[in-house]
Amino acid sequence: MTPHRHPTPASRSARLRRLATALAGAACLVLTTALPAAAEGTIRIAEQFGLGYLPLQILRDRNLIEQHGKAQGIDVKVEWAQLSGGAAMNDALLSDSIDLAAGGVGPLLTVWDRTKGSANVRAIAALNSLPAFLTTNNPAVRSLKDFTDKDRIALPAVKVSVQARILQIAAEQAFGAGKHDALDRLTVALPHPDATAALLSGASEITGHLSSPPFQYLQLKDPKIHKVFSSYDVLGGPHTANLVWAKESFRTQNPKTYRAFLDALAEAVALIQRNPEAAVDAYRAQNKGDLDRDFVLSLLKDPDIRYTLAPERVEQFASFMHKVGAIRNKPASWKDVFFPDLHGEAGS
Template identity: 70%
Template sequence: MGNLGRVIRRALCALAGLGLAAAALAGPAAAEGRIRIAEQYGLGYLPLHVLRHQKLIEKHGKELGLDVTVEWVQLSGGAAMNDALLSDSIDLGSAGVGPLLTIWDRTKGNANVKAIAALNSMPLFLTTTNPNVKTLKDFSDKDKIALPAVKVGVQARVLQMAVEKEFGEGTFDAFDKLTVSLPHPDATAALLSGSSEITGHISGPPFQYQQLRDPKIHKVFSSYDVLGGPHTFNLIWAKEAFRAKNPKTYRAFLGALKEAMDVINADHSAAADIYLTQNRGDLDKAFVISILNDPDNRFTVAPARVGAFADFMHKVGAMKNKPASWQDLFFEDLHGETGS
C-alpha cells in the first residue's frame, strides 16, 4: 500500500470514529439550555476553541439565568458537517463559505439554515512539492491536490475560481479530476513526507504555514489574490428552528463568540496557549503567535466577500437561489455589521 493508501486508511478510520461521536450526539433537537456544536481542524476555529476552553457559553448562559450544557464533536469537511446538522445530530455546524452556501440554498423555504456569524477572514494557499509547478498551468494529470471535501468545500470553490481566472470562462471544473479528499492533518503529513501521490494541498492556517517551513514546499497562489482581497474563511450556522426555540441558548452562544473574538484580538499569546491546549499538537507557541500576528489573519464575526462566493456558485449552477445580499445568508442579529 502506497503513502496515499495508508493516509486514506488512517483518514477513514478517523472519520469512522468521528461518525460514532456524531451518532452519540444524535437525537431530538436540543432543548433550551443544551447545545451541540461541531468544529473542525485548524486555527480558523480558534474562536470556538477559546469559548470552549474558557466556558464562555456557560458564562453567558448564567448571565441570562440559564444553565447551559455544551456538547462538542469534531468532524472533517463541510459535507459531513451539513449532513450532521440536517439529521439533527448537531445544532451548530462550522465550515467554510462553500458548505454554508450549499446548505442555505438546499434548505431555503424549509429548514432555513443561516449563518450565525463569521469566525474569521483568512487566506488559503495552494501549496505544492512539485518544483516544476509555478502556476496552475504547470500542473499535470500526474499531480494530485488534497482538499478536505472535493467539489463542494471552500477550498474546492477557491480552486475552481482560480482555474476559471487562469484559463477562462467555463473552465472552472477542469481541475476537479486532480483533487482528492483528505483531512488537513493527513494531507499536511503527506506533503511533508515527500509523498509522490499527493503533490498539492489547499488548506488554511496553521497547516499551510507549517508546510511552507519545509524548503521543498512552495506556494502557488493565495485565495486573497483570487478573490481580490480578504475574505471569510470559516463560519458557524444553525437551523432557524434552533434559534427560534432556544433564544437564550442562542444569545449565550453569540455573546460567547463575540467575547472569544475579543480574547484573541487582545492577547495573541494567551490565544496561542488555548489553541495548543485544545489541539494537543506539536506546534511551538512562537510559530502559532507568528500566524496570529499576520495581519492577513483576522478574527471577526463580520463576513467579507461572501457575496463573491455566492455569485460564483450561482453562476456555475452550484446554487439555485441567489442571495440578494450577504444579510440574506445571516440571521438578523448580525445585520448591523459592516459586511460583504
C-alpha cells in the same frame, strides 16, 4: 560544551511530518448516529481542524458559553464534536446530530440554498478572514497550468468546501470562462492534518494541498514545499474563510442558549484581538499537536489573519456559485444568508 547543531533539511522535514502526524492523530470523529434535537440549555457544536476555528476553541477552553448561559438565567450543557469537510457538517446538521455547524463559505451557501423555504439554515456569524494557500511539493508546478494528471490536490471536501470553490475560481481565471472545473478531476478529499502529512512525506500521490492556517505555514517550513497562490490574490483581497451556522428552528426554539453562544463568541473574538498571547495558550491547550508557541503567536499577529464576526466577500462567493450552477438561489446580499443579529455590521 556541545556545539549547537542547526537542523538539516532532512531532519527538519522529518520533524514537520511528525508534527502533522500528531495533529492528524488528534483528529477524531465523534458523531455516529442522529440524536434528538437539543432542548433549551443544551447545544451541540461541531468544528473542524485548524486555526480558523480558534474562537470556538476559546469557547471550549474558557467555558464561555456556560458563563454566558448563567447571564441568561440558564445552565447550558455544551457538547463538542469534530468533523472534517463541509459535506459532513451539513449532513450532521440536517440529521439533527448537531445544532451548530462550522465550516467554509462554500458549504454554508450550499446548505442555505438547499434548505431555503424549509429548514432555513443561515449563518450565525463569521469566525475569521484568512487566506488559503495552494502549496505543492512538485518543483515543476509554478501555476495551475503546470498540474498534470499525475498530480493530486488535497481539499477537506471536493466540490463543496471553501477550498474547492477557491480552486474553481482560480481555475476559471487561469483557463478561461466555463473552465472552473478544469482541475476537479485532480482533487482528493483529505482532512488538513492528513493532507499535510502526505504532502510533507513526499511518498504519497498528494502533490498539492489547498488548506488553511496553521497547516499551510507548517508546510512552507519545509524547503521542498512552495506556494502556488494565495486565495487573497484569487478573490482580490481578504475574505471570510470560516463561519458557524444553524437551522432557524434552533434559534427560535432556544433563544437563551443561542444568545449565550453568540455573546460568548463575541467575547472570544475580542480576546483574540486584544490578547493574542492568551489566545495562543487556549489553542495549544485544546490542540495536542507539538506546535511551537512562538510559531502560533506569529500567525495570530500576521495582518492577513483576522478574527471578526462580520463577513467579507461572501457575496462574491455566492455570485460565483450561482453562475456555475452550484446554487439555485442567489442572495441579494450577505444579509440573506445570515440571521438578523449581525445585520448592523459592515459585511460584504
